[in-house]
Amino acid sequence: MSQVAQLFGEVSAQQLRAACSGCNLKELCLPLGLGDAEMEQLERLIHKGHAAKKGDALYRAGATFTALYAVKAGCFKTCVISEDGREQVTGFHMSGEIIGMDAISTERHTCNAIALEDSEICEIPFARLEDLCRKIPALQRHFYKVMSREIVRDHGVMLLLGNMKAEERLAAFLLNLSQRFQSRGYSPREFNLRMTREEIGSFLGLKLETVSRIFSKFQEEGMVKVNNRQIELIDTPRLKHLLNGCQP
Amino acid sequence: MSQVAQLFGEVSAQQLRAACSGCNLKELCLPLGLGDAEMEQLERLIHKGHAAKKGDALYRAGATFTALYAVKAGCFKTCVISEDGREQVTGFHMSGEIIGMDAISTERHTCNAIALEDSEICEIPFARLEDLCRKIPALQRHFYKVMSREIVRDHGVMLLLGNMKAEERLAAFLLNLSQRFQSRGYSPREFNLRMTREEIGSFLGLKLETVSRIFSKFQEEGMVKVNNRQIELIDTPRLKHLLNGCQP
DNA sequence: CGCCATCTTGATTTTCGTCAAGGTTAGTGG
DNA sequence: CCACTAACCTTGACGAAAATCAAGATGGCG
Numbered sequence: 105m106s107q108v109a110q111l112f113g114e115v116s117a118q119q120l121r122a123a124c125s126g127c128n129l130k131e132l133c134l135p136l137g138l139g140d141a142e143m144e145q146l147e148r149l150i151h152k153g154h155a156a157k158k159g160d161a162l163y164r165a166g167a168t169f170t171a172l173y174a175v176k177a178g179c180f181k182t183c184v185i186s187e188d189g190r191e192q193v194t195g196f197h198m199s200g201e202i203i204g205m206d207a208i209s210t211e212r213h214t215c216n217a218i219a220l221e222d223s224e225i226c227e228i229p230f231a232r233l234e235d236l237c238r239k240i241p242a243l244q245r246h247f248y249k250v251m252s253r254e255i256v257r258d259h260g261v262m263l264l265l266g267n268m269k270a271e272e273r274l275a276a277f278l279l280n281l282s283q284r285f286q287s288r289g290y291s292p293r294e295f296n297l298r299m300t301r302e303e304i305g306s307f308l309g310l311k312l313e314t315v316s317r318i319f320s321k322f323q324e325e326g327m328v329k330v331n332n333r334q335i336e337l338i339d340t341p342r343l344k345h346l347l348n349g350c351q352p
Numbered sequence: 353m354s355q356v357a358q359l360f361g362e363v364s365a366q367q368l369r370a371a372c373s374g375c376n377l378k379e380l381c382l383p384l385g386l387g388d389a390e391m392e393q394l395e396r397l398i399h400k401g402h403a404a405k406k407g408d409a410l411y412r413a414g415a416t417f418t419a420l421y422a423v424k425a426g427c428f429k430t431c432v433i434s435e436d437g438r439e440q441v442t443g444f445h446m447s448g449e450i451i452g453m454d455a456i457s458t459e460r461h462t463c464n465a466i467a468l469e470d471s472e473i474c475e476i477p478f479a480r481l482e483d484l485c486r487k488i489p490a491l492q493r494h495f496y497k498v499m500s501r502e503i504v505r506d507h508g509v510m511l512l513l514g515n516m517k518a519e520e521r522l523a524a525f526l527l528n529l530s531q532r533f534q535s536r537g538y539s540p541r542e543f544n545l546r547m548t549r550e551e552i553g554s555f556l557g558l559k560l561e562t563v564s565r566i567f568s569k570f571q572e573e574g575m576v577k578v579n580n581r582q583i584e585l586i587d588t589p590r591l592k593h594l595l596n597g598c599q600p
Numbered sequence: 601c602g603c604c605a606t607c608t609t610g611a612t613t614t615t616c617g618t619c620a621a622g623g624t625t626a627g628t629g630g
Numbered sequence: 631c632c633a634c635t636a637a638c639c640t641t642g643a644c645g646a647a648a649a650t651c652a653a654g655a656t657g658g659c660g
Contacts, residue, residue, distance in 0.1 A: 184507050188596045192511040206507060208500035215507065234493065238486045245482065251499045252456035258506035259432050259454060259463065263440040265513035266557035270616070301639065309514035311617055316640055332625070332639075348436040518648065549607065559649055564608055580607080580657075607656070614649070624639070630632090 153226045156180075162203075162217040162225060169207035171227045175199050178223020179298040183306070184215045193307040195257070196220070196299060198284055202228075205251055220298040265309045273308040274318045275346040278328065282337055293340075297333040401474045404428075410451075410465040410473060417455035419475045423447050426471020427546040431554070432463045441555040443505070444468070444547060446532055450476075453499055468546040513557045521556040522566045523594045526576065530585055541588075545581040 153176050156162055162173055165185060180197045194215060197203050207213040208230070237244035264273055286292035297304070301312040301319075308315070322328045327343055329336040337343065401424050404410055410421055413433060428445045442463060445451050455461040456478070485492035512521055534540035545552070549560040549567075556563070570576045575591055577584040585591065 184511050186511055186515065190511070190515045192507075192514045194507045194510055205500055206503045209497045209504055214504050234489070234496070238489065238492065241482070241486065244486065244492075248482070248499070249457045251496070251503070252453055255454045255499070255502055255506065256457055256462050258503065258510065259440075259442045261510055262442050262506065262513060263432050263434055263438070265510060266440045266554065267434065267438045300637090306514065312639080313618085313641085314616060317616095320640070548605090560607080561609085561650085562648060565648095568608075601660100603658100603660090605656105605658085608654085610652085610654105612649100612651080615647085617646075618644080620642085620644105622640085624637105626635100626637080628633100628635080630634100 153224050156219040156223045156225060158219055158221050158223075160219045162219065163207075163213045164216045165213055167213045169204070169211045169213055169230065171229045172202055172204040172233065173217070174202050174226040174228060176224040176226050178225075179220040180217050180223065181220055181299060181303060181307075182215045182217045191306060193299075193303055194261075196303075196307065199288060202250055205254055220303075261307075270308075270310050270314055271318055271321070272347055273310065274304075274315065274322070275343045277304065277308060278335065278337065279340070279343055279347065281335075282340070292337070294334070294336045297335060401472050404467040404471045404473060406467055406469050406471075408467045410467065411455075411461045412464045413461055415461045417452070417459045417461055417478065419477045420450055420452040420481065421465070422450050422474040422476060424472040424474050426473075427468040428465050428471065428473075429468055429547060429551055429555075430463045430465050439554060441547075441551055442509075444529075444551075444555065447536060450498055453502055468551075509555075518556075518558055518562055519566055519569070520595055521558065522552075522563065522570070523591045525552065525556060526583065526585065527588070527591055527595065529583075530588070540585070542582070542584045545583060 156178070162180060175197050177199050180203060181193050182195050182197065182203055183191050183193045185191050195203075197217075203217055204213065206215055233247070237247055264276055268276065281295060281297075282292040285295045299307075301315045304310075305312045305315045319328070319330045322343075323330050325342075327337075327339045329338060404426070410428060423445050425447050428451060429441050430443050430445065430451060431439050431441045433439050443451075445465075451465055452461065454463060481495070485495055512524055516524065529543065529545075530540040533543045547555075549563045552558075553560045553563045567576070567578045570591075571578045575585075575587045577586060
């Protein structure tokens, strides 16, 4: 479990609140201990959220960077495209997660963010966030942590891609999703995938056929029930066991 | 070339200067346009550098986080260790690079940083850096960029691990090293590796035997000259060509 | 000078990718 | 509401790539 958390990083309640601040500022206020004046400033920071239809690009590589985005509802994938056209999904992002931080360095986005279902996002103009961070130390510290968490998550994915076998990768993926759904108040046992087998494969460094085969194998072995994109985890302990190189 | 830069990220002159600030603050001063008073504050921020012998751990996973580290001279590897003991090298870090940013999120280090040769580092106490960032907006922005660059670099490694074949990975690795040596004023054509085949393999998601075989193959094909850890790049264009999925 | 870590190379096995065919689902428009 | 289509998924057979196992060779360091 801590393995999984380590692998992908997990959204803290704090991060969740921060991201939701577009809709519910009071939630953000509590952990940061902000006063009324500060809260009002924060309120002005967050643009009113807007909607993205399934398949829409929130931003594309090369676009000039002006804002970060907090996923309010729905699900996005981010992917980098290499010069010769290879696509690597770098992450799947659910409510409460902040995306676009890769663009800060060059002031241009370096990846594409695509909505996997109809979604809602909050735009966070970066220049204004920077100002506010200077004025509110707790917010500054929080934002550093959000960026750092992304780095830790990426390191976990590197471990997965560099060291794990196909079955271990898929087990890690399912357990990570399960945990993220749970932390959002949904069932950790049953959930619907928002992405295709190909997108899962791209993220895990596998081909879609391999992903499909392993789903079937897991089902045969009674660890999960797979019905197209509907997943039920039957034997979570065994999945975790698989992850740890099959040592108890 | 831009492919390689995209793959691993590259140290900007700016980042280099910032990291070197422990030794030469004037260099940092120029791009940020700081005044004398600000410079003095910055000077106080950076502890006097200290030395690390080959094999020393700068920090280990689990250690409480107090400071970032700028590599002043030498070379470090950072690696995450999974629960079941698998080690994944997440990066090799040369002079001018800042490491330890993964620790900001949990206030504990999440990876090990090991010196690959006798090295010198500057300690940057994080709490004081935060303070200073609030006072010097240019520094704040710069630090966000440094963290963002790390995220971009990690995405490049994910692309490498998820999409590339063994030969492409090693070609990317060599070209990246070449570029980094060049930007530090060393020859981009001849250089010495500081890491073992096993460490290269861990970083690239390969076994050491595979790394060794591909070195031999590259040499047979006249692309590089390999003499233990001494590398000479003979046919850089062909290496780049290999990277791009062999399309011109 | 000798030892231990590191590296190379070969033979074999395993894993996963590729190619191919067919089935299922969701979404569209009549 | 249903038929149709395109996207998506599953499964099998085969092949390629890299891991594993094994045996020496080399070189750096005490």
